[in-house]
Amino acid sequence: MRDSHIDWDRFAGELNGIRTITSGGQLRGRSRDFSWYSPILNEQLKDCVADLIVFPRSEDDVKRIAALVSRWRVPLTIRGGGTGNYGQCVPLQGGVVMDMTDLKQVVEIGQGSVRVEAGARIGELQSAVRASGQDLLMFPSTLRVATIGGFIAGGYAGVGSIRHGILKDRDNVRGIRVVTVEDVPRVIELQGADIQKVHHAFGTNGIITQLELTLKPAQDWLHTITLFESYGDALRFCTAVSTPELDLYLLTSVERGFAPFYAHLGERFPHDRHAVFAMVSPQSIDAWRELAARHGGVESQCMNAHALEEHGLPPAYECAYNHTTLQALKTDRQWTYLQIAHPQPFDIELSERLAQEFGDEIYWHHEFARQFGEYRVFGIPLVRYTTAERQYEIMRIFESHGCATFDPHVVTIEDGGMKEIDHAQIDFKRLADPHGLLNPGKMRGWEELAAGTLAD
CATH class of the missing domain: 3.30.43.10 (Uridine Diphospho-n-acetylenolpyruvylglucosamine Reductase, domain 2)
Structure with a gap:
């Protein structure tokens, strides 16, 4: 209204x-x-x-x-x-x-870094840095549409996280330029650890206008699909290749239930096989294939980006992260999803038992990544939606097995993430948005502060 x-x-x-x-x-x-x-x-x-x-x-x-x-x-x-x-x-x-999509200039590309305005589409930014012989460290699977400011303000990890960690990892984002919401707005430059004051804050405590990001030399990544007879074998393979000895940019496993959502892949992802989608460096492809064969994997695709385009095939990252959910929802709107972090070491037998317990109610999807230097396994399973009560019951079952759940069905920063108030972000909001006008209702800690219920 x-x-x-x-x-x-x-x-x-x-x-x-x-x-x-x-x-x-x-x-x-x-x-x-x-x-x-x-x-x-x-x-x-x-x-x-x-x-x-x-x-x-x-x-x-x-x-x-x-x-x-x-x-x-x-x-x-x-x-x-x-x-x-x-x-x-x-x-x-x-x-x-x-x-912000008209605020899209790539300000400067240097050796090892880029400064860019917040509204730049990530796909266009990646093309610009590629022309300099470099790559972004990570991006969302929706890079063709997503903006870089939106990714930093709302994202957590993405394609590239198996190689470079999550967005919070040191030096992935070098600097953020923020405009305050005041009668006379100021510009604040955040560097180093201070960027965490506005990273993943949903735009609640400052207007991001520019960012400085780290770049690495470009690779001609090979987009591969490897098929397995059992999902457990796919998970064991992914665990085996999660090692610094193999240079990967993406590592995603999905069970065979996803195959109908990728009908355009044909026999590259048949209905009776589970799939691992990956981006592998040419230098690592031989070791990759050797490990795949050892785990019963059969390669059904291996092409670089140019060959994929010639064949009209999607890149591997459009078969990963929440693009899997998007593809499913294009076919059948009964699905939704959950986000979980498995405890380490990753218990594959537990995953197999849970798969048996839930049956066709859940289609399994895992992302293999690094976080703060350690290899981690994140689940983004599809869930056949019935009621909100059942959705939260499933989350409680995961939590009873030691999985951390990130609730994708709430709008507040804290309740969708680590369930903790970030006092540094609230303190920065006091400075950059003193009247509480930015994206109200999304920062529970600020609402509690206004109500006088937030503990120091």
């Missing part, structure tokens, strides 16, 4: 020279993200619509918008490509949605 106390036409008029949308279907369209992956969030957020969409083209535009929002005391939600799954860019209280 539009806030009847605000004259939105007058508000938009004060942004003379900056493109705005105050009515029509785009208000609803740009108030949504991929939270429809969750039937729970889809129902909860269906009526959340912005009152105005605004499109800055420069950091000066961002400062003008931030100043006006501060003076009028209206909510401000930051939006990138809208590929987030948790309602990060859905305006819970209406107000202004700032679409």
Whole structure:
């Protein structure tokens, strides 16, 4: 519902020279993200619509918008490509949605780093750094649509994490430039460990306008599919190749239930086999094949990006991470998903027992990655949705076996992650968003602080 106390036409008029949308279907369209992956969030957020969409083209535009929002005391939600799954860019209280996709300049590519504006599409950024002979350390499976600012503000890990760790790992993100929401906005440059004050904060405590990211020399990755008769064998193979001796950029396992969602792969992923999708360096492919054969694996594809394009085939990363959920939902909307972190060492026999227990209610999908230097196994299983109660019962079963669950059916930072209040992020919000206007409702710690219930 539009806030009847605000004259939105007058508000938009004060942004003379900056493109705005105050009515029509785009208000609803740009108030949504991929939270429809969750039937729970889809129902909860269906009526959340912005009152105005605004499109800055420069950091000066961002400062003008931030100043006006501060003076009028209206909510401000930051939006990138809208590929987030948790309602990060859905305006819970209406107000202004700032679409950052016109703020997209690659400012500077150096040896080992790139400075880029927050609204740049990651696919276009990757093409630009590739032209310099370098690669991004990691990206989401939705890189064609997602923006780099949205990935840093809402992401955790991604394609490349088997090689470079998660976004929080040291030096993956070198610097973040932030605009405050005040009557006279300031620009704050965060470096080193200080970037964690705004990383994965859902745009609740500062407007990210630029980022500096680490780059590595480019590799001509081979996109492989390896097939197995049992999912346990696929998991044992993935555990065996999770070693520094093999240079990998992606390592994903999915059970055979996913095959109908990838019908375009044909015999590369038949219905009676489980699959491992990977990106392997040419230097490691012989050792990779030797280990695959030892574990009963049969290679059904091995091509570089150029060959995939010639054959009209998707890259391996579009068969990984939450692209698996997206492909399933294109076919059948009854599915949703969960996110879990398995305890280490990874217990494959436990995974096999859970697979038997849940049967066709769950299709198994695992991502192999590093986090803070250690190899980890994350599950992103598809779940046949019935009720919210059953969804949370499944999560409790995982937790009873020592798995950490990351709830993808809530909008708050804390409840979807480690269930802990990040006091450093709240302290930075006091500095950068003193009136609490940025993405209200997404930072539970701030709401508790406002209510006087947050413990020091």
